[in-house]
Amino acid sequence: MMAFALPVPMSLVDLHCHSTASDGVLAPAEVVRRAAARGVAVLALTDHDELGGLALAREAARAAGIVLVPGVEVSVTWRAQTIHVVGLGIDPSHSELVAGLARLRAGRRERARMIAAELARCGIQGSLEGAYAYAGNPDLIGRTHFARFLVERGVAADVKSVFQRYLAQGKPGYVHHPWASLDQAVGWIQASGGVAVLAHPGRYRLSGAALESLLAEFHAQGGASIEVVSGSHSPEDVRRFAHLAGCFGLAASAGSDFHGPEEGGLDLGALPPLPEECRPVWSALALE
Numbered sequence: 428m429m430a431f432a433l434p435v436p437m438s439l440v441d442l443h444c445h446s447t448a449s450d451g452v453l454a455p456a457e458v459v460r461r462a463a464a465r466g467v468a469v470l471a472l473t474d475h476d477e478l479g480g481l482a483l484a485r486e487a488a489r490a491a492g493i494v495l496v497p498g499v500e501v502s503v504t505w506r507a508q509t510i511h512v513v514g515l516g517i518d519p520s521h522s523e524l525v526a527g528l529a530r531l532r533a534g535r536r537e538r539a540r541m542i543a544a545e546l547a548r549c550g551i552q553g554s555l556e557g558a559y560a561y562a563g564n565p566d567l568i569g570r571t572h573f574a575r576f577l578v579e580r581g582v583a584a585d586v587k588s589v590f591q592r593y594l595a596q597g598k599p600g601y602v603h604h605p606w607a608s609l610d611q612a613v614g615w616i617q618a619s620g621g622v623a624v625l626a627h628p629g630r631y632r633l634s635g636a637a638l639e640s641l642l643a644e645f646h647a648q649g650g651a652s653i654e655v656v657s658g659s660h661s662p663e664d665v666r667r668f669a670h671l672a673g674c675f676g677l678a679a680s681a682g683s684d685f686h687g688p689e690e691g692g693l694d695l696g697a698l699p700p701l702p703e704e705c706r707p708v709w710s711a712l713a714l715e
């Protein structure tokens with residue numbers, strides 16, 4: 428069933444957000460209800476390395492009368508850097524995708540123990556239990572859960588400052604971790620019928636030739652789109668990535684990367700417009 432005539436107006440689309448199934452603060456159904464209340468008509472829930480929120484989100488979307496695009500945000504290591512690849516329109520029951528993500532979540536558990544050990548060396552005890560107490564899904568532990576615990580401990584005023592002091596790359600609680608390879612992530616997404624989207628390219632410490640190699644490699648491996656509009660992009664990033672999307676034959680996506688009402692960043696649906704020159708990724712999504 429097509430719920431909307433294509434193309435869907437840009438202002439009604441938000442293709443990147445998180446729930447308690449990963450590191451968001453609202454349950455999947457609450458995310459959907461908030462999105463609907465804020466005027467979003469097409470929403471992708473894209474939890475980190477996890478599909479467990481999608482069934483409840485889909486049910487809530489039906490009740491709210493909006494379209495839920497089943498999504499995921501896959502953690503990837505590319506040239507020793509962590510990057511994120513969003514999958515849109517994936518099949519949450521596809522065995523290859525399910526198995527790949529389960530391996531990533533197991534790696535997260537290992538990494539969490541190592542993060543806690545590093546923090547203990549800095550004099551912060553009990554952070555493993557502390558972080559798990561903030562994890563809405565005990566199968567998906569991430570740095571944001573550590574950050575919320577560290578704020579509770581009073582080591583910094585907010586999540587952003589905790590990252591700057593302890594959890595960002597190069598800081599004492601940072602643990603390098605090998606995630607999926609780029610071709611694995613794109614492969615799982617495509618195998619399950621989804622479209623691979625490079626998330627928030629403006630956040631990576633990449634520019635010039637390195638950024639262009641990432642985009643070329645991503646495209647060559649089957650990547651279809653990049654986020655041009657993102658909660659973490661400045662107006663200049665939006666212009667830059669609109670241009671690069673065109674150069675590399677990639678469609679443009681837009682997503683808030685919403686994690687919660689008090690988590691900073693953009694709220695659901697509060698997205699600036701996509702530049703006119705862009706080919707929107709949602710025109711290629713099969714909406715039902």
Ligand code: AMP
Pocket residue numbers: 450475502568569570571586587590591595686
């Ligand atoms: P992880 O996948 O567990 O390494 O955690 C990545 C998540 O941490 C991102 O999706 C954000 O939610 C959060 N994050 C990363 N860097 C920052 C930052 N500088 N400030 C606030 N949150 C951040």
Ligand code: MN
Pocket residue numbers: 445450475571686
């Ligand atoms: Mn996150």
Ligand code: MN
Pocket residue numbers: 500511626627
């Ligand atoms: Mn991300």
Ligand code: MN
Pocket residue numbers: 443444445500684
């Ligand atoms: Mn995200």
